[in-house]
Amino acid sequence: MQGGNTLEQLPATKESSLKALDDAREALGRIILGKDDQIELALSCLLARGHLLIEDLPGLGKTILAQSLARVLGLSYRRIQFTSDLLPADIVGVSIFRRESGEFEFQPGPIFSQLILADEVNRATPKAQSALLEAMEEYQVSVDGTTRRLPDPFFVIATQNPADQIGTFPLPESQLDRFLMRVEIGYPNEESERELIAGEDRRQMLKSIEPIAGPEMLTALQESVRQVHVSDALVNYIQALARHTRESADIEIGLSPRRAPMLLSRTTRVSIPTMCRPCSRQLRGTA
Numbered sequence: 001m002q003g004g005n006t007l008e009q010l011p012a013t014k015e016s017s018l019k020a021l022d023d024a025r026e027a028l029g030r031i032i033l034g035k036d037d038q039i040e041l042a043l044s045c046l047l048a049r050g051h052l053l054i055e056d057l058p059g060l061g062k063t064i065l066a067q068s069l070a071r072v073l074g075l076s077y078r079r080i081q082f083t084s085d086l087l088p089a090d091i092v093g094v095s096i097f098r099r100e101s102g103e104f105e106f107q108p109g110p111i112f113s114q115l116i117l118a119d120e121v122n123r124a125t126p127k128a129q130s131a132l133l134e135a136m137e138e139y140q141v142s143v144d145g146t147t148r149r150l151p152d153p154f155f156v157i158a159t160q161n162p163a164d165q166i167g168t169f170p171l172p173e174s175q176l177d178r179f180l181m182r183v184e185i186g187y188p189n190e191e192s193e194r195e196l197i198a199g200e201d202r203r204q205m206l207k208s209i210e211p212i213a214g215p216e217m218l219t220a221l222q223e224s225v226r227q228v229h230v231s232d233a234l235v236n237y238i239q240a241l242a243r244h245t246r247e248s249a250d251i252e253i254g255l256s257p258r259r260a261p262m263l264l265s266r267t268t269r270v271s272i273p274t275m276c277r278p279c280s281r282q283l284r285g286t287a
Contacts, residue, residue, distance in 0.1 A: 020213045021221065024072045027209055031068045031202050032061060034192035041183050042069060042157075046218070047225050050180025050262060051136050051156040060185040062159040064202055066117040069157070073218055074211030076151065078110035079117040082124035084167065088131035092141045106143065111135055114151045114215060118158040122168045129175055132156065136178040153218050173253060180262050230264055238263050 021043070028039045042065060045052045054062045063079070070077035080091060093109035110116070111131070121129060135141050139150045158179070161168060176182075188196060196202070238260055246254030255263075 018221075020217060024212045027072045027212060028065075028068050031205055031209075032065055033195055034189045035061070035065075035185060038065070038183055038185060041181055045181045046073075046153070046155050047222055048180060048262075049153070049222055049225075051158070051178060053176070053179040053182040054157065054159045054185060055162070055182055056159075056185045058161060060187065061202075062185055063117065063119060064206070065185070066115065066157040066159075067203075068206060069155075070115040071206055071209055072212050073115075074214040075114040075153070075155070075218070077115045077117070078113040079119055080110050081119050082121045082128065084123060084125060086124045086128040088128055091128065091131040092135070092143055095144050104144070106146070106148075108148075111141060112148075112150060114153055114155065116154075116156045118156060120161055121158040122160040122171055125169055126172060129169070129171065132158075133174060133178065151215075153215060153222060177256055177258060234264070 025039060025043060028043075029036055032039055042052055046069070054065070056062060066079075067077065069075070080086075089109070091109050091111050093107050093112070095104040095106050097103075098105050118132065121132075131141075135150060135154070136156055139152070139154050140147050141150065142148075160171065187193075241263075242255040242260040244254075245251050248254070
């Protein structure tokens with residue numbers, strides 16, 4: 001099993017890797033002002049090989065956070081705008097018949113990138129949303145009977161607008177279950193908002209930032225997460241927490257067996273009960 005409490009507890013194979021991680025965190029903090037907790041959660045989710053769901057109002061920096069992560073960590077990045085007419089083939093790709101060769105040629109969709117931003121994911125129909133299920137769980141997609149591996153590392157950041165807004169489709173439990181965390185960005189504090197208003201445009205700043213890490217270094221850090229020691233007491237706590245969610249009359253659907261091990265994968269300072277809040281609709285009423 002894996003687990004841990006802080007990013008600093010990662011057993012680094014190279015000291016330069018941890019320094020690069022700290023530098024990445026600082027660089028992200030210069031772009032995403034006043035949101036150190038959200039930045040650390042996003043990095044922790046990435047290191048734990050999870051996926052991140054950001055739920056908040058439009059215009060609070062959800063997209064810029066995803067772009068910043070990709071830029072700072074040197075990852076290939078694609079943004080998929082989820083709309084009501086989006087089809088699964090628009091995400092995973094499609095085979096096109098080439099008359100010259102008399103054969104079908106597969107054209108990869110935007111899912112074949114290392115960091116995917118599924119923007120406003122709950123504005124697409126469940127059919128389109130389902131195109132992410134295999135990718136997020138098994139890091140592969142199946143098209144026309146052929147299974148194709150996705151890049152490594154592979155990280156999905158999905159954003160969704162509040163469910164009471166017009167034109168949204170609730171994410172099914174099977175989709176929510178594939179996210180390790182659900183976070184909110186929230187409004188900036190007064191000092192940060194003043195700097196956003198009077199300072200340099202964040203997107204222009206992003207263009208001037210050089211990548212601090214790279215896919216190989218990130219993969220090595222992800223592997224080191226698996227080596228973090230977990231005590232029996234923590235395992236017992238996770239198991240008891242999962243069992244409580246299944247037995248409580250206040251929770252509609254408890255944590256699945258897939259979710260309990262995912263809680264041990266986290267590497268953030270936040271408490272486990274806070275981490276339990278994110279992704280399952282069954283926990284929303286009680287969190």
